[in-house]
Amino acid sequence: MSTAETTPTHFIRNIISEDLAVGKNNRRVHTRFPPEPNGYLHIGHAKSICLNFGLAAEFGGLCNLRFDDTNPSKEDVEYVESIKSDVRWLGFDWGDREYYASDYFEQLYQYAVQLIKASKAYVCDLSADQIREYRGTLTEPGKDSPYRTRSVAENVDLFQRMRVGEFPDGTRTLRAKIDMASPNLNMRDPVMYRILHAAHHRTGDRWCIYPTYDFAHGQSDSIEGITHSICTLEFEDHRPLYDWFLEQLNIHHPQQIEFARLNLTHTVLSKRKLLQLVQQGHVTGWDDPRMPTLAGFRRRGYTPESIRSFCERIGVAKRNSIVDIAMLEHCLREDLNRRAPRVMAVLRPLRIVITNYPEEQVEELDAVNNPEDPGMGTRKVPFSRVLYIEQEDFREEPPKGFFRLSPGREVRLRYAYIIKCVDVVEDPKTGAVTELRCTYDPDTKSGSAQSNRKVKAILHWVSAAHAIEAEVRLYDHLFTAENPDDVEEGVDWTSNINPKSLETLTSCRVEPFLANASSRSRYQFERLGYFCVDSVDSSDRRLVFNRTVTLRDPWAKIEKAQKKG
């Protein structure tokens, strides 16, 4: 085995390697993850977090957590708290390097004054609408603002008066003096400061002018000594502007590198849309287990390891792409398969009576906790005369390829005996199967000398008298469409919401081992999937499980194909 195949490389890693090789930045690697605290982190952010923190760790560098909090009207401490806990949960540590663009407001202001004094910036009295008109279009150049030629002295005075609050919102801006004819619209005298009499979640009322992202971001990176400013594709057009600011200011110049943001099938990842899902009540909140937020995935039962593994595998490139959510689910199952203890739970109980099993007898059978990890030991599972099995494991008229129980057929109960269905009890009114009468073969007890008799199927089960009742929430993709945004005109993307994204089952039965299951603990319910104890609604009195993901299910696939014909 070569050592080269383990870590797939990508262009950003290559750039950093080369920079290091030629001794750039004093062989220093310093990145940052710069979220705006205006929403919860989602799986797309995880890609960026893994990239930035991962690269820094890999090259012995550092990664800062910096909040780009330049727009007080949209930001909130609730979001900074959630972001911090999500990054921590994902497994990354920014040490004491928790920064805020708002920490740099004074410095940024001084930078602005510096540019004004160099005749590189001016106070403009044009309204927002006028600025738009003066900007020109994609194909026509813009025209200079009439205020572009103000004297340095007047600009300094006006900007100072903007700061102390002499002017109402929107009446003036500070603009960079670049080139109104530039083919790159970002260079057509972009706004650097706007007047906004709004309280900031950190600086309170100290400021009534706020730097735009474009004026704050590059300089913030510079101030922090960032070597590689990794961001998404849409900022490629802004790079010349950031370069311009940094050059005019003659300060440390980080290298900006852009990559394609993550898109996932069957989900939306725009903050605006996620906010809408929450506000319109399509989900119960930012941490609804169907949300692609880190809070949602956490509550759903995803492990941080699986998300990191996913981010590693999808790669980093500049091509717009939509990753199949099956990839994420694969990473999840791979991780959970290794670590989740196995347990038996019956979601839709069908009562069966073993007619030849002694009335009062109870056997404690040995069950393996995790066949992938013998170190996890075994446990006892009670077996008795009346049991529950899964409704879907019985068919009165078994279709082709159905190996499970049906009249006259034999099947093994996992860790127990081979049983045979001898009678079907139906509700006289509805015809629904209400109970099965079965017999067991005492010679086939698991682990016994003659237990090797082969049967086509093995079923999970619980003992009726010993089982614990639980609620189980079956989650599925939030959207039926692969790409929820792909709608005919006039149709809203929310029409793609999956009406069956949540099915709640209230009379499930789980084995007694689960009585003390702790919040968030994860299990594999054998033959069904991975489940976790819900962190919000589960309690000692009422166990609530979330289905994290199903097991791969070939039979379901076969059946689906058969139905299609």
Added chain:
RNA sequence: UGGGCGGUCGCCAAGCGGUAAGGCCCCGGACUUUGGAUCCGGUAUCGAAGGUUCGAAUCCUUCCCGCCCAGCCA
């Protein structure tokens, strides 16, 4: 029709002039007291057309398609 960036298997993605990695999905088969896991095997000539070259996904030319930019959002 201005500028920026992309187009390699159904989905991601390596490749940087020497004759198409890998993962996911899918399809076979082996094994299995989870129809799970595991294990084997299978599936592309690189957006198109020209050109350069002994040789091109990789270089050149032209064309086609997709994404982003006209917030005092980030």
